[in-house]
Amino acid sequence: MEQIQNIENYLTNVGIKPSYQRMKIYEYLIENMNHPTVEMIYKDLSPHIPTLSKTTVYNTLKLFVDKEITQIITIEDTEARFDADTSTHGHFKCIKCGKIFDFSFDKTNLNIKQIENFDIQQTHLYIKGICENCKNIDKKNN
Amino acid sequence: MEQIQNIENYLTNVGIKPSYQRMKIYEYLIENMNHPTVEMIYKDLSPHIPTLSKTTVYNTLKLFVDKEITQIITIEDTEARFDADTSTHGHFKCIKCGKIFDFSFDKTNLNIKQIENFDIQQTHLYIKGICENCKNIDKKNN
DNA sequence: TTTATAATTGTAACAATTACAGAAATGGAA
DNA sequence: TTCCATTTCTGTAATTGTTACAATTATAAA
Ligand SMILES: [Mn+2]
Ligand SMILES: [Mn+2]
Ligand SMILES: [Zn+2]
Ligand SMILES: [Zn+2]
Secondary structure, rough: HHHHHHHHHHHOOOOOOHHHHHHHHHHHHOOOOOOOOEHHHHHHHHHOOOOOOHHHHHHHHHHHHHHHOOOOOOOOOOOOOOOOOOOOOEEEEOOOOEEEEOOOOOHHHHHOOOOOOOEEEEEEEEEEEHHHHHEEEEEEOO | OOHHHHHHHHHHHHOOOOOOHOOOHHHHHHOOOOOOEEHHHHHOOOOOOOOHHHHHHHHHHHHHHHHHHOOEEEOEEEEEEEEEEOOOOEEEEOOOOEEEEEEOOOOOHHOOOOOOOOOEEEEEEEEEEEOHHHOOOOOOOO
């Protein structure tokens, strides 16, 4: 209710006309910070917005990315994931359970010499491996 | 000539039967460290191997990745890129000229707390922006 | 040479994404 | 209100990167 009100103002402030679909999709993104795919967003919102088209999900996300209120996570090469948290932070993907975890890192002391005169606009750190929970499950089974 | 000989031995050592196609594709990867796409590899090798199939390029790259002599670079969400340098190193993509630059970074001082008990297998650092050359071109035009 | 196995090829299938044209909604001006 | 222009949304078709699969070809041992 009030959340929607906030979203409406927020979208307006960044120059996006707050249509019902756009508000619902943005609301979904901030309530589900688990880096959803287009498919997940569409599947979950369809019951509540029966007329929703997958094209609208694609168009809306592209608009959000253009206006820089959403970032694309390409940690897997199969399909894109979306994140309403546009701050620079890292992503860990567990190859066992598939879950994607956020983590923060210090990009100031990366000490990168080769590109020090380059103009940096986006920094993405992707780490793959096995999360603590899956590690413990593995231990038990051995 | 001799290069091919080395590649033949190298592939054999990592457990890959060195067919002509596989040797040529691996040779292409180490001679073109510009992180080619499947399309680039296929286009460039086709004239020299007229019977080459794009499926063979896909199959061969998957085999190289499985045997860990090649890594997949997913810096763009459109198509996969391949890198015969499997060491942990960063990639910078210039959004003007599209070129992808390698750089080294010290992953030890990233200071990541949230995933310190996780089992890390791969680390990918992708940075996007404008390279020095394109920056200078921009300056001249303003 | 025969025969089994592995590698390659070409086509079809698939899945994610984009293009596009028509329908619906929106927001003034008359 | 009605009319009209513009924007947004929708559904389908097209496109693109990738994978599945069956048939062909190459390889190598018996
Ligand atoms: Mn995130
Ligand atoms: Mn590289
Ligand atoms: Zn896990
Ligand atoms: Zn450049």
